[in-house]
Amino acid sequence: MATTPRTSTHEGQTPSAREILAQVWGFDDFRPMQDEAVNDVIAGRDSVVVLPTGGGKSLCYQVPALVREGMAVVVSPLISLMKDQVDALVSNGVAAALVNSTQSDEQKRETAARIRSGEIRLLYLAPERLLTNRTLDFLTTIPISFFAIDEAHCVSNWGHDFRPEYRGLRILKQRFPHASVHAFTATASERVREDIAGQLELRDPHILVGSFDRPNLTYRMLRRDNALRQIMSVVEQHPGESGIVYCITRKEVEQTSAALAAEGVSVRPYHAGLDDLTRHGNQEAFIREQVDVIVATVAFGMGIDKSNVRFVVHAGMPKSIEHYQQESGRAGRDGLPSQCTLLYNGGDLMTWKRILEMGDRSNFDEAMANVNSMAALCSGVQCRHAAIVNYFGQEFDVENCNACDVCLGELDMVEDPITLAQKILSNVVRLQERFGVAYNVKVLTGSRDQKITSAGHDQLSTHNLLGNESTANVRTWIEQLISQGFLERTGEFNVLRLTPPGRDLLRRQGTVTLTRAAPASAGRPSARSTADSWEGVDRGLFDLLRAKRSELATEQNVPAYIVFGDAVLRDLARLRPTSLAGLAQIRGIGERKLKEYGEIFLNEIDAYCQQHEVPRDMVIPQDHSLAAPAAAKPKSMKGAIAQREADACFAQGQSIEAVAAKMGRAQSTVRGYLNNYIRDANITDPSPWVSTQKTTAIEAAIHASEDGRLKPIFEAVEADQTIREPVGYDDIRIVVSCWQNRSDR
Template sequence: MSSRMSSPSDSTSTLAPSNSSGDEMDRAHSVLRSVWGYDSFRPLQADAVQDVIQGRDSLVVLPTGGGKSLCYQVPALVRDGMSVVVSPLISLMKDQVDALTSNGVSAALVNSTQSVEQKRETAERLRRGEIKILYLAPERLLTPKTLDFLRSLPISFFAIDEAHCVSNWGHDFRPEYRGLRILKEQFPSASVHAFTATASEQVRDDIAEQLQLNQPNILVGDFDRPNLTYRMLRADGKLNQIQQCIAQHPGESGVVYCITRKEVEQTAAALESMGVRTLPYHAGLPDDVRQANQEAFIQEKVDVIVATVAFGMGIDKSNVRFVIHAGMPKSIEHYQQESGRAGRDGLAAECILLHSGGDLMSWKRILENGDRSNFQSAMASVESMAALCNGVQCRHASLVEYFGQEYDSDNCNACDVCLGELDVVDDPITLAQKILSCVVRLKERYGAGHTVKVLTGSRDQKVIQAGHDQLSTYNLLSSEGATAVRTWIEQLISQNHLIRTGEFQSLRLTESGRALLKREGEVTLTKVSAKSSSRRPAANESWEGVDRKLFDHLRSLRSEMASERGVPAYVIFGDAVLRELARVRPTSIEKLTNIRGIGDRKREEFGQLFLDSIDQYCEENPLDRDQTANTTSATISKPRANATPNAATVQASQLFREGCSVEEVASKMGRAESTVNKYLSDYIQAEKITDPSQWVSNEEAEAIRAALMAVEDERLRPVFEALGEEVSYEKIRIVASCMKNEMADGSDD
């Protein structure tokens, strides 16, 4: 790589990009292959890389695990000069520098934990042009001394990681990030590129404005993480629930998030007593203890880290196989980021959220003791998170739609809703009427807790003193239990039949709630005891052809090597690479070139060690060698298979065979039409139906067919727009499913 040096007299020695972007994109692909061992970029990565190469300011939103770091690391090796990466966390900077160095990239960081001699040595390397990527915290970057020094260096661009910290509208605002706006003034020839995992449109606009980006190209990736299985369960013996999940992932890395430091300590101690290799992690621990605990987790000396949700861990660990929330996060943005620490390597991972009605009040107390200026906005975020926890819509769809994107699948096959693990009550409207009627009789002046007490016949003094034991709704749901009633109230809130109002969060009926009292409208309520869950089929698919014992054998070797070098285990090789090695079982260095994720440097440094280990294992356990490599990807694409049919699906299918419409099936089964539409999708697929006329008129079907044929991909929004937004998505899906069956029949002939 060429590196242009500037004379000390230059006031600003930033580098303009080359005009030969086509040639440089070829170089970018070459760098991707030789350094990281990947044949192609992920979605949007190529666009983001090209923006950096061309020197055009940009803002990139890619979910955790989407590969943001490559968007600036690859261009840094293509463009002349050096790049500066701004990151808020020392641990994250160290992890990235370790990973880059192991791939043969000259990268460095400067932070407060280093000695004067270490900082001086890095400065000399920078002056000699030996460093391509420099990591700095915003506080250090913005000091006059650092800015003066950087102006003497040939800087090609700045990459602002965790850019949501710039925005006061974001979920993790940091005032020091606001100072980064001077970069455009101090380094006018250097482009600036912002990267974050979560940002609404409002936050994106604010980031661009605060950083003074010049006509930035804004790239927003798909917020869906198809390799993650989401389950949101009512807390019921929380510690046992956590232990059961961990037991399903023996020897695998996981994170348990708790709301308070005290709960972190208690949970970590309890799990340790159960034989789980675990350590606590929160801001109240001494710095050296917290750092040592994180290093132990990253280097796989322990399997589980228990941490507070309020304190970002800043880890770049790719092989986290499960994330458990032992309490509700304070926003969907936080949940997206925290759960997104699982499965960053693209392999199947599990996200369990254990929640209770008390979580909302816990966050209310915490927020009341914090910055009151943002209290209303923060509480609105908490309530959105509560609605997600208690909702009955596909979890993947709920998350994607929250961030303003459309989820095109009827069944993700990767959440408790779509896997059929939630049991729907038989007569939800009557049950809802009982609860709503109680709220009305309480004159809409009381919160959920008091309403639950009335419905379950509590002898609480406040209930008796208010005379609410004389109401007709008193003791009406005593046989169901307080937990179940509280859950249904939360579900009525999440479906907008009830809302919380005022300082005391009193329950009030909405217009749809009043309509429901008259048996008008739809509602879905679930039984509290969910069906027992099993590991997601996709988790087994990612192991197809892998010799598990060989994988464990290689994993042990990786841990030893990482410990010797003092680096995280995934810096040696990620789990996806180890699985592929245990699947292919290569016999030579040359064969390693076909393994996705092994670049030239790692092949030279580690290749023979792993080959020797594979040879030893296969001598003791005769196995076929040089199997076909999975050269496309070891990751999981969006699953579209339907879950195993349950009793409700079978009943709905029979009604459809009898000629019933969606509305009729919904009425007969007492289910919401949105739920019945999912049953219909399963029915059409299972029965290979090609004629949609039972549900869609011939005229509409022809129009939908024409629109489907005209679009270039499988997304439904372009079809919806092409039809003037007058034909429902449900009808479009029906016709699309029938067309797929028709094409499949034709291909079989």
């Protein structure tokens, strides 16, 4: 039976939350923005939290549920997602449960009894079940700590996956006036965030928006010329690893799945046209690592909490950047490097137009605007990370992400783009701006199509002007001119028309970038990613531990990642500990999993290392050491200016809170600036940011860390009965950095 971890005896909320984070999940500290979200939930302040897929949204409500008194209720749209989260919580020793339509009456009565007894700390419900009078009446008899609404973009009609039943959740503030409500989503524009808060009738909500960037993902957007070959190029780069291939239509799913199977790929299809048993079975096979690849429509994904998806391929263009950010974000949820490849051509836009015309026409114009924005992203020449982040209204302060086809130099630049653009724009003018992309391509490449010859367009000076180029290249350049604002599609038939900047460019006024894609790069990892993530890992031992994980997961009927994630297995195969104490130092191994799996995995490591005579207890990598993790060095002028502004404030002894308020930045960002300042300015006195009492206790506990980790210091300070102030990992990092600067002098 799952147990409920006890909170810290210290006064204050953050230390208790961090203690639970370390005890239950085995993490030393929260990710950026998580700490603020956790504090809001603990404090009982309504909130809207937007964190990218893989950003750790679930911990933002799971940790507070173990800090606050009462039971937390989590609203989730899919049974499979609820089950996976409950399984993961129970495996970590947390008392969690769900109620859904697949359970028997006896199972539901048993869960109700556990709730009444106060045993359950987190209860997962679908919105439809929660909003029944019977459920609401039952919950009013239970001490409710708060409500967490997952996939909250479903609340908004402006969101990318609106669900009417989510609108009914506004009743929560009426029926449970003393319980706070917290909305969580991976993707929401400012308008959607405001709509969520309004629809749920949240009271003075704190709206937190994390960075939309996923630096561990490498993006590539390639013109589709041989989809199967391009998809196989990606799959072959990830043998035995999990991946998702998205297709626009069910027919394409079936054809692609069959073609991959014929190539020897372990693959299953998934779409709404399959019967429930087959669809569910295929999804379970993928989650439990019985197959490597799932080929699916966008119906697949929201209910997937699989952390070790190493690649996502879109065989066709998604219908919005919001959808693409969420779907591609299913790769690399564990933070390890992963690949996202998008294959597109001009026909995708028309496919989406036909699909949208068959649906609800009330939002057709906005939906097509979203499709056009996605098309512009595909054919654009801006850094993919920057383009996605900018779309969501955020700044991207890194000049070269080193993780997309643009920044990796995989796009061949046209040597004289203005002259080439003039040829294309001139053709549009000579066709009197009355035709679409496909027709312009035909004229420019010299087609003798009857429609062209009968219209006399084969007599134009621009006919066959680009006859030595492929139609794919010419189409790409037209789309790039559209994405850069020199051409626009107009009217019902998407006729091309020059914009004012386009007319200026026709007179060689302005600048333009045109490229040729390099399709062979489809599956190649980024230069910075894969080597670093595998550095020091014994691949043979990793494969052995992965097989043991799969065996244990099968025995327990849970997904493999619930036993241990890939990041944990890589650290085990990298460090090769000889004891449970060494195992406990690995990030992601909490107390329950250490007790349940520790000896099992140590035995596997022992046997392998003895057989292969490899060394044990390897040194902790530098990024796990006592040195404070610095914020990424800002490479752009804007980022450098922000760091200098923060430095000036810190030099005056201003607090993190004061600097954050002055600069309008999140405290987590400002902490990164402080780490940089302490390191670069060689600061030795932590007193402006950490009290004397805390500093004394931390410095006295530094000797507790022999392997360069912060956790032993934290635990030593926790055991110090003389200190009355709560000490967090941020305090420890600051003090240790200053202490090291003194030691280095």
